[in-house]
Every structure is written in structure tokens, then in C-alpha cells.
Amino acid sequence: xxxxxxxxxxxxxxxxxxxxxxxxxxKTNPVLGLATGSTPIAxxxxxxxxxxxxxxxxxxxxxxxxxxxxxxxxxxxxxxRTFMNQHLFESIDIVATxxxxxxxxxxxxxxxxxxxxxxxxxxxxAGGIDLQILGIGLNGHIGFNEPTSSFASRTxxxxxxxxxxxxxxxxxxxxxxxxxxxxxxxxxxxxxxRSVLLMATGKAKAESVKAMIxxxxxxxxxASALQLHEAATIVLDEEAAxxxxxxxxxxxxxxxxxxxxxxxxx
Numbered sequence: 001x002x003x004x005x006x007x008x009x010x011x012x013x014x015x016x017x018x019x020x021x022x023x024x025x026x027k028t029n030p031v032l033g034l035a036t037g038s039t040p041i042a043x044x045x046x047x048x049x050x051x052x053x054x055x056x057x058x059x060x061x062x063x064x065x066x067x068x069x070x071x072x073x074x075x076x077x078x079x080x081r082t083f084m085n086q087h088l089f090e091s092i093d094i095v096a097t098x099x100x101x102x103x104x105x106x107x108x109x110x111x112x113x114x115x116x117x118x119x120x121x122x123x124x125x126a127g128g129i130d131l132q133i134l135g136i137g138l139n140g141h142i143g144f145n146e147p148t149s150s151f152a153s154r155t156x157x158x159x160x161x162x163x164x165x166x167x168x169x170x171x172x173x174x175x176x177x178x179x180x181x182x183x184x185x186x187x188x189x190x191x192x193x194r195s196v197l198l199m200a201t202g203k204a205k206a207e208s209v210k211a212m213i214x215x216x217x218x219x220x221x222x223a224s225a226l227q228l229h230e231a232a233t234i235v236l237d238e239e240a241a242x243x244x245x246x247x248x249x250x251x252x253x254x255x256x257x258x259x260x261x262x263x264x265x266x
Contacts, residue, residue, distance in 0.1 A: 001226060002233045002257075003213060003250040005241045009201035013042035015235050016133065016199055020047060021056045023131045023195075031123075032063045033132030033190070034088075035143075036080045039199050040135060044088040051092045058094035062126050064119075066134075066143035067184035068104040070112060070157065071177070078171050102155065102183035109157070116155040116183055123189070132193035136200050139163050140208045140221035144184035151225045153186030187225045195231040198223070200240040209236060210243040 006012055020043070024030045034040070050056050065080055074081040081101045089099055100122055103115045123129060134142050139161060145153065146161045160168075160180050172178040190196065200209050212223040213234060226232040241247055259265050 001213065001229070002253075003241075003244075004233065004235045004254055005247065005251055006235065006237055009039075009042060009237045012199050012201055012235050012237050013046050016040075016043045016197055017046040017050060019197055019233070020131065020133070021050060024056055024058065024061055027130055028060070029127070030061050031126050031128065031130050032061060033129040033134075033185070033193055034063050034065050034084065035133045035135050036065065036067075036083045037135045039201055040133060041087055043133070043199065047088065048091040058092045061094055062098045063094065063100065064123055064126070064129060064185075065099075065101040066190075067182050068102040069179035070104045070181040070183060071107050071179050073105050074101070102185075104183040112157050112183060116157065119155045119183070119185075120189065129193040130195065132190055132196045134190070134196060134198040134223075134226075136198060136205060136208050136212060136223050137164060138167060138204060138208055140211055140223045142187070142190060142198070142223045142225075144182040145187050145190075145222040147220045147222060149187055149219060149222050151191070151219065151228070152188045154189055155183065155185050158182050158184045187222060191225060191229055193229075195233070196226060196229050197233045197235065198226065199235055201237045203239040203242065205240045206243040209234075209240050210245075214245055 004015065006015060020032065051058065065084060068080045072079050076082060084101065102119050104112065106112055136142060139147055141164065144158045144160060146158060146164065160182060165180055169178060211221040212226065215221055215224055217224050217227055
């Protein structure tokens with residue numbers, strides 16, 4: 001696990017954008033795994049800017065989103081399809097049919113299970129995910145894999161924890177239906193990505209970041225599963241990194257890695 005600590009949330013977004021653009025510009029038919037939530041918004045804004053300045057084209061890119069709420073339409077203002085359209089897809093040249101978000105509008109269990117299975121097949125048919133973008137929840141969830149999720153889990157129906165429901169309540173009107181279920185990629189699905197980049201910013205994420213990086217490998221912190229991934233990069237701002245016991249060591253490691261890259265070890 002590579003841990004990179006940067007001065008600000010803006011720097012985190014720039015770093016992530018560099019990584020995404022590098023994957024797109026160096027791979028044929030690149031496949032991205034995308035996340036929603038507040039943290040990736042700055043990344044998507046930067047990617048739109050780079051597309052507009054002709055630094056990158058998404059024409060050959062395929063994308064798979066981590067999750068979607070069950071029981072609301074794609075067109076719903078709070079659906080993750082709408083989120084992605086508004087923050088990224090509608091402002092770049094990606095082909096709409098190459099953007100996948102779990103189909104979760106149905107409230108029929110069998111239909112949803114079939115949708116989850118089909119999503120796994122679509123990822124495999126695309127050749128697997130080259131780079132998976134992740135955020136982390138206050139309780140350590142990745143995607144909607146809540147605490148106690150199996151590290152071998154696949155795309156499936158998941159009940160949201162009370163803390164996740166409360167955290168997302170601000171996005172819904174007071175008298176509006178708020179889903180308590182979602183379709184989400186499983187942890188096993190995420191771990192099959194060829195590389196992973198998790199972004200975390202702000203003091204509120206410091207506890208979950210510490211548990212992910214320095215805590216035990218535990219289903220109680222689903223993000224700790226990334227300790228098992230051979231190409232996982234965790235990029236943090238100073239506030240999100242503030243509780244790490246080995247913060248100085250991670251910074252030392254990055255300094256030495258950069259020196260090695262530049263051929264300047266001494």
C-alpha cells in the first residue's frame with residue numbers, strides 16, 4: 001500500500017487526475033472504476049478542465065460506477081447516474097453507452113440479483129478495471145460495502161448502515177423517500193482491479209483512514225481490505241492523515257521513491 005500525503009484537498013484532486021489521465025493516455029480501451037460522493041467531485045472537475053484543454057479524450061474509455069441506490073429511477077436527482085452525468089459524463093466526450101452504473105430502480109429482489117450478476121459479467125467482458133477510484137466512508141466503507149462485508153463479496157444488494165443513511169440524509173428533502181438499500185460492487189470485485197486509488201480529505205475521515213492503513217485487516221473496516229491489494233495507492237490531505245502513527249515514515253518513503261525515480265539516490 002502506497003500512502004501519499006499532500007498539503008491540501010486540491011492537491012489530492014490534481015494527483016488523482018494525473019493518475020487517471022495517465023491510464024487513459026497509455027492504455028488501449030482503458031476501463032475506469034468510478035466513485036460518487038463529495039471527495040471525487042474535485043477530481044471530476046479537474047478531469048473536465050483537462051478534457052476542455054485537450055489534454056485527454058475519453059472517447060475510448062469505458063467506466064463502471066461502484067454503486068447505485070435501490071428503488072429510485074436513473075433520472076432521480078439523487079441517483080448516482082444523475083450525479084455522474086452532472087459532474088462528469090455530460091462535460092466530456094465519453095460514449096454514453098460505455099458508462100455503466102448498476103441498474104437498481106427495480107424493487108424486485110430477483111430482478112436486482114440478476115442485475116448484480118449482469119454487472120459482474122459486463123466488467124469481465126470489458127477486460128476488467130484498470131484503475132478503480134475510491135473514497136472512504138466515516139465507518140470505513142468502500143462503495144456501499146458496510147462493516148462486516150465479506151472480503152470475497154461480489155456485486156450484490158446491500159443494506160446501508162444507519163450511519164451511512166444519516167450521512168446521506170442531507171441530500172434528500174425532508175419528506176422525500178431515501179433509499180436504505182443499494183446495489184454495490186463487492187470488495188472481491190474491487191480487489192480484482194489492476195490498480196486502486198483511494199482519495200480521502202478532511203479531518204472527519206482521519207479515524208477511518210487510520211483504521212484502513214494502520215489497523216488490523218478486519219471486516220469491521222472494509223477499506224482495510226486494500227492492504228491485500230498489490231497496487232493500492234492511498235492519497236490524503238494533511239487533515240485526513242493527521243492521526244496516522246507512521247505519518248513521517250510514509251512521507252520518508254515517498255521522498256526515497258521519488259529519488260529512485262529520478263536516479264538521485266545518494
